Amino acid sequence: MNSVQYADQIFVLLKQWLVSLFPAPLQTAVGILITVVTIICVFPALFAVTTILERKGLGRIQNRYGPNRVGPFGIFQPIADGVKALTKEDLVPANADKIVHFLAPVMLVIIVFLAYAVLPMGRNMAAVNMDCGLLFFFAIGSATEVAVFMAGWSSRNKYALLGAMRAIAQMISYEIPLMLSAVAAIMIAGTLNLQQIVEQQAGYSGILPHWYVFTPWGLAAFLLFIISATAESNRSPFDLPEGESEIIAGYYIEYSGFKFALFFLGEYLGMFSISAIAITLFLGGWSAPFSFLAWIPSYLCFFGKLVAMICCFIWVRGTLPRLRQDQLMNFAWKFMLPMSLFVIASAVCWRYAESWQRWALSLVVVAVPYLWLGHGMMNNRKLEQRVYRYAE
Amino acid sequence: MTLSFLIPAIILLIGAAAANVLRNLVHCVLALTLTFAGFALLYLGLGAEFLGLVQLLVYVGAIAILIVFTVLLTGGGVQGERHVLSPRWFQGFVLSVLVFLLLGYGITKSSFTTHAATSVDSYPVSLIGDRLMTNYSLPLEILGVLLTAATIGGVVLAIREPRQQTKESE
Numbered sequence: 001m002n003s004v005q006y007a008d009q010i011f012v013l014l015k016q017w018l019v020s021l022f023p024a025p026l027q028t029a030v031g032i033l034i035t036v037v038t039i040i041c042v043f044p045a046l047f048a049v050t051t052i053l054e055r056k057g058l059g060r061i062q063n064r065y066g067p068n069r070v071g072p073f074g075i076f077q078p079i080a081d082g083v084k085a086l087t088k089e090d091l092v093p094a095n096a097d098k099i100v101h102f103l104a105p106v107m108l109v110i111i112v113f114l115a116y117a118v119l120p121m122g123r124n125m126a127a128v129n130m131d132c133g134l135l136f137f138f139a140i141g142s143a144t145e146v147a148v149f150m151a152g153w154s155s156r157n158k159y160a161l162l163g164a165m166r167a168i169a170q171m172i173s174y175e176i177p178l179m180l181s182a183v184a185a186i187m188i189a190g191t192l193n194l195q196q197i198v199e200q201q202a203g204y205s206g207i208l209p210h211w212y213v214f215t216p217w218g219l220a221a222f223l224l225f226i227i228s229a230t231a232e233s234n235r236s237p238f239d240l241p242e243g244e245s246e247i248i249a250g251y252y253i254e255y256s257g258f259k260f261a262l263f264f265l266g267e268y269l270g271m272f273s274i275s276a277i278a279i280t281l282f283l284g285g286w287s288a289p290f291s292f293l294a295w296i297p298s299y300l301c302f303f304g305k306l307v308a309m310i311c312c313f314i315w316v317r318g319t320l321p322r323l324r325q326d327q328l329m330n331f332a333w334k335f336m337l338p339m340s341l342f343v344i345a346s347a348v349c350w351r352y353a354e355s356w357q358r359w360a361l362s363l364v365v366v367a368v369p370y371l372w373l374g375h376g377m378m379n380n381r382k383l384e385q386r387v388y389r390y391a392e
Numbered sequence: 393m394t395l396s397f398l399i400p401a402i403i404l405l406i407g408a409a410a411a412n413v414l415r416n417l418v419h420c421v422l423a424l425t426l427t428f429a430g431f432a433l434l435y436l437g438l439g440a441e442f443l444g445l446v447q448l449l450v451y452v453g454a455i456a457i458l459i460v461f462t463v464l465l466t467g468g469g470v471q472g473e474r475h476v477l478s479p480r481w482f483q484g485f486v487l488s489v490l491v492f493l494l495l496g497y498g499i500t501k502s503s504f505t506t507h508a509a510t511s512v513d514s515y516p517v518s519l520i521g522d523r524l525m526t527n528y529s530l531p532l533e534i535l536g537v538l539l540t541a542a543t544i545g546g547v548v549l550a551i552r553e554p555r556q557q558t559k560e561s562e
Binding site for chain 1: 416418419422425429432441442445446448449452453454456457460464516517518
């Protein structure tokens with residue numbers, strides 16, 4: 001091994017060395033424990049960084065400073081937030097279903113952490129190398145709906161129940177395009193194993209990598225996946241379940257203190273894991289973006305891409321207004337779902353056609369339905385400059 | 393009996409018992425969800441990775457939510473207190489025993505039990521995909537048509553017909 005490979009595999013070697021310190025019967029358990037503890041430490045730390053990044057970024061987008069009191073430039077704000085959440089009184093409504101009310105945030109966080117088991121965070125760096133890793137991710141992710149329902153129902157609050165129903169309806173609707181757009185990538189890669197999907201995208205033409213996002217079907221599938229992922233993680237512009245103006249805070253309205261922080265954590269960790277799946281499926285996982293950057297350790301590439309995705313999410317949140325409920329459902333069922341079916345057809349063209357014809361065919365199969373469906377969504381309305389009746 | 397069988401089996405039995413005994417209907421649904429998850433664990437423990445994950449995806453992710461919606465829309469979550477045993481518990485008991493005996497008879501007489509000794513690791517997901525697309529493509533297509541018909545039927549049932557309603561109201 002040369003120094004580049006050492007840098008790449010340093011965490012894998014470190015784990016092997018740590019495990020070898022223990023007697024043979026304990027080694028499997030210790031190996032699992034080290035991996036789990038690492039995941040539980042790293043991603044909540046990333047969550048803390050993201051909260052300050054988000055508040056600062058949104059502040060800048062909205063032409064204000066954002067938090068700047070705690071520490072230099074306000075960078076210790078997450079610590080202050082954490083202390084506040086821990087020391088706050090834990091209120092449970094008198095009529096609430098105590099057990100279910102307690103279990104909901106715990107279950108949400110457990111489910112969200114389980115999804116991290118299959119994510120390849122670097123070369124040889126996945127907790128479990130599962131044969132159907134992607135299926136595991138979606139299966140675990142679908143259980144979050146139960147946790148959301150538990151939170152909304154057990155609070156005995158109509159706003160909480162409304163928020164939970166909104167969240168579940170939205171998650172079920174957007175789960176379909178999410179999975180169908182992932183199917184396109186699975187068809188081309190020919191495997192459900194996330195590490196093999198990354199390996200399928202290895203290699204470079206010139207300096208550009210063979211990522212799926214650089215193909216017509218891949219770009220369309222990636223955009224569909226990201227939009228569905230935003231809706232799945234209940235983030236703006238799809239944050240109707242939170243809807244501060246009409247249902248106050250949605251399903252976690254009756255939670256305070258650290259239980260609320262757990263919901264917050266679960267939401268962000270869900271966003272990270274689904275971004276990581278998008279990176280794995282379409283952005284080449286842990287491979288470097290250019291051939292001359294191949295010396296960068298794989299985990300740095302992965303986390304770099306993850307932070308870039310998070311920044312995009314923050315940018316979208318600061319830019320787009322919230323959708324209305326009917327717009328949300330129409331968009332899911334009349335645009336996203338048919339479009340994802342056309343993306344699958346486009347991937348088939350890419351799989352079976354040759355050389356330039358595959359580019360032309362898969363481009364046409366994606367672009368024509370896009371224009372057609374987009375025209376349908378516009379509903380004969382014309383885009384023109386907005387007229388403000390009262391503000392001017 | 394290994395630990396990988398015992399733990400899911402205990403979860404499954406507790407979930408099933410709770411789903412029968414609990415008074416509140418929503419609690420019963422949650423206990424039933426636990427049972428579904430226990431089944432998924434059992435399948436995973438038996439080496440049927442694909443089946444276990446699909447069980448989790450379909451039953452916990454979709455069917456449990458469907459039951460929840462049904463319970464809430466029919467007002468079952470509101471009326472909390474009710475008797476554990478319904479007045480017609482004996483008929484139900486006889487019926488369930490008959491179903492159990494029928495299923496048990498079918499399983500013991502089937503040819504599956506004689507092949508149970510084959511190793512479970514010989515069925516990867518890719519093989520299931522291959523078989524579904526080659527040997528079993530016709531059943532797959534028929535199932536697809538059936539589900540599409542069911543979806544269209546659901547839409548037809550749910551769709552509102554504003555023109556007829558306005559005529560009637562006039």
